[in-house]
Amino acid sequence: MTAESQPSAAVLDGQLLGRLDRRRPGLLVGSLASGALALVFIYCWGYQIANGIGVTGINRPVFWGFYIINFVFWIGISHAGTLISAILRVTKAEWRRPVTRSAEAITLFALAIGGLFPLIHLGRVAIFYYMIPYPNSRMLWPNFRSPLVWDIAAITTYIIGSALYLFLPLIPDAAVMRDRAAAGLRKRFYAVLALGWRGTAQQWHSLEWGIRILAVAIIPVAVSVHTIVSWDFAMTQTPGWKSTIFGPYFVVGAIFSGIAVLMIAMALLRRGLSLERFLTDRVFNNLGLLFVTMSLVWGYFTFAEHLTVWYSGDLFEKNVHHVLLHGDFAVPFWTMVVVNLVIPVAVLSFPRGRRPLPTALVGCGVLVGMWLERFLIVVPALSTPRLAYSIGDYMPSWVELGIMIGAVGVFACLYFTFTQLLPIVSVWEMREGWRHGGSGEAGDATSDAAATSGTAAAPVPGGGGA
């Protein structure tokens, strides 16, 4: 473990709450800056709606471009939270406690943005609701055969599910904020969120059941979401897309990029909110191990994907394979292999590499790599159609770039705002961990720590031995 001394539960409690009460100007500046970036997003989308989808760089035969790449990318990131936190909850991993909330928030916001991209991508976004089944005067219904309609079903379920999965464990914390806040707008806001939570035995009991069920239920949903996203490609005839392993390949890629975001977010939170006591080195070590495992699994899938294509000898498939490995797309392809496989394995295989800074840096690389992966799925396959006469290329326009960068701003803005308003580390789950003496660093209570903290005036409850 670390060299730090082990403070008592009460001290930890006081520190955690103390952080929540403090105003954090850095976050405010961050959310304002990212909010400005979000305006770029709004402007670019507005510009596109006003002028037509032609302001993008997509063309024939590359009918799908940055928007679909970003759609898959963000949906992938959304697997950070719900899936990871659900798996950790189901497996009762104690070190999950400080992680879950920040991960689940990533899911919700990434999903909201990811879900927007298919709409941004539409030629006529004003009538997007033709895809939704509802009684209408045209007596028409969507085509349930289309993977896009499955996408709608899956993403709707996932966004509602992950919003509730974030919300349910948030209720007790909202109640804490409510009872600690002075009367005013903030208190009313927390009161709305807390729904009247009082922490009675029945409430806790029901809540625990609910979280347990949601954690189990959300895992197959998360898997299905990215499988269905992969079917947008795999269910077609397009060479380079029609692959049986796309489902699991996408799910693995999603978890991989999800962990990458989580690593970055946690490293930032740890520094920005001084949460070293909660997001400990051990948490980073464990996540780092998971991270390198996913990197290897991803590498295996990539290998399997390209080996079978190469070995099959199918003419059209080989054309796509060729531009990827040796042709126009060789540079991004091999960059992807390096940042997704070589660097993570080289760095994360060693305990010293599984510390906050290196894992966050590896995470940044993986994000780039996973974005490239989606780029390399969408563009090369489309620009190499079967009839050689139609071979084309693709270059994004400033509108597409603006929306892509702006989306990052929207995400950051939402995330910073959330962090400002609500505890990004689950207070009650940390308390529960300390009570049981099992959570990460809250091992043995030492008098040393109690003495250093002014908040620990009260007797020390349930320490390590309790």
Next chain:
Amino acid sequence: MAVTRPEGLPSGRSRSLGDGEDGGRFGCRCAGPLAGIWILGLALVACGPTQNLPTPEQPIAYDHQVHIEAGLECVRCHRGAEEGVHAGMPSVQACAGCHRREIPDHPEVQKVMLANENREPIRWAKVNVIPDSAMVHFNHRAHARAGIECLTCHGDVASMTVAEPVRNVADMGWCVECHRENEASDDCLACHR
């Protein structure tokens, strides 16, 4: 060329927060009305034909009833209704041809005579409109051939002093229903192309 305009979807109005201590009530206080608005909206969208249709203003106060009572038939003026794809409008000369004998001094008729003299068409306003964005190519003679009466879509224009729409002819569900009842084609390409 205008892009298809979306149908108005219902949207819920947000309310101010309830009292802070029992903020939980806020969610449900809104949920009921919101669900209600949503369902109402669906019902409105689903019942397209009942919506109010505007009666356009015509350049000349033409009275259908008077002309029918005088013994004319619909197809006397709207010849294409039986013979062509478009029902069509009578030429100014055709109007003037009759009115040279019949009530030539009527102030509205005077407008027709003036247009005829100046060789200007009369710009009648379309009463039953299928918007361009629907991209529908309606074929009058195919419907006449199938024995569909004019009044099925246009209403009893024969007893109207001012021609007004009685049905929303752009309501696709109504078209499809009728096609299915009469075993006409329900292929999209029958109308949209």
Next chain:
Amino acid sequence: MTRWGMAIDLDRCTGCEACVVACAAENNIQTVGEEQAREGRAMHWLRIERYYEGEFPNVRTRFMPVLCQQCGAAPCEPVCPVYATYRNPEGLNAMVYSRCIGTRFCANNCPYTVRVFNWFDAEFPAPLDSQLNPDVSVRPGGVMEKCTFCVQRIQAGKDEAAQEERDVADGDIRTACQQSCPTKAITFGDLEDPDSEVSKWAESPRAFSLLGDLDTRPGVVYLSGSEWREPAE
């Protein structure tokens, strides 16, 4: 039942592109201009693909008009989320513009890359608007389109036959490309009618389907006497 089909005799095709022009005029296809065309956004429902064989100076050019193959098992159809493209009872691969929301999924899944997209609203500044075909809608921006086998002519032909109380005869309905082909390389008609010209052409030993091994069951049959059956690799 009817199944509309087309047969194209490649041995007769000279690559003159009269069909391409006729198609654009008949179907109100927008002209996108140089800049857009350079970006790969030229709109043609029918294109002449050129392939070169041999070494200079013994080069031979082959032409292949490629249009929507009106597949019997079309890959574009099941992927459309809104039923804007579907298979109609007469074997046409229908495209309903007013229904299209512009996901472009169909175009991605078309192995022949024959679907074209309206990236912007079509503009026909006067006097070009006077040459628009009134029987064909002008498509707005954000909408997919493709060869319809001149469905307006098919509907008009059937309407005319019904008005005259007879069946549609072979040769009644002619597509714009067929009509304009100087070498009569294109024929159109009912593939279900064994006596129609197109059926007879389709039975020729020279007949083949483009990318036939995909089993899309095209409604367009190509005829070629040479060993060349597929486009160059």
Next chain:
Amino acid sequence: MTAAGERHLVEAAYERVEDMRAVVEAALESGIAASQIEVRSPAPLEEDELPLPKPKSRVLLFALAGAVLGGLTAFGLAAGTALAYPLPTGGMSIVAGPPVGVVTYEGTALGLILMTVLRVLWEGGLLPGRGIRSGRGRASDLDHHVANGRLLLRVHGLSEEQAGRLRDSSRTSAVEVG
């Protein structure tokens, strides 16, 4: 169940479960019913930490019911609407298996999730109206203790004598008695 006359409510906040346990045990021995005792905690308590009956929950049952309901709804949506509004499909089956399967799967999950959350809120008295009726959701002056990590004991419906005794027994171990 208690004697006629005014009923009293005693509240006390504790740092440790052990302290509260003694008070609760004493209260139960003095004839106060378990149903009169309400414990509020900043984090869930273990089953055996207090000698009070374990709360019951039917969340799982409702979750499964929600799954069935959601699945049926989604199946009806995908298969039923396709049958009710047959569109020309050119010979393909009107209702296709895999798509209906996918939509049904997602509907099942959605139904399960929604019903789980609704039931959790219902059981906890967090739905509008519920909390007020049962008296559970009402605020207490000492709730800030729970927010700050202490435990809160509330005993309802006491006679004046019982209340006095409870206050006395709490005075030594509790942080604050209200």
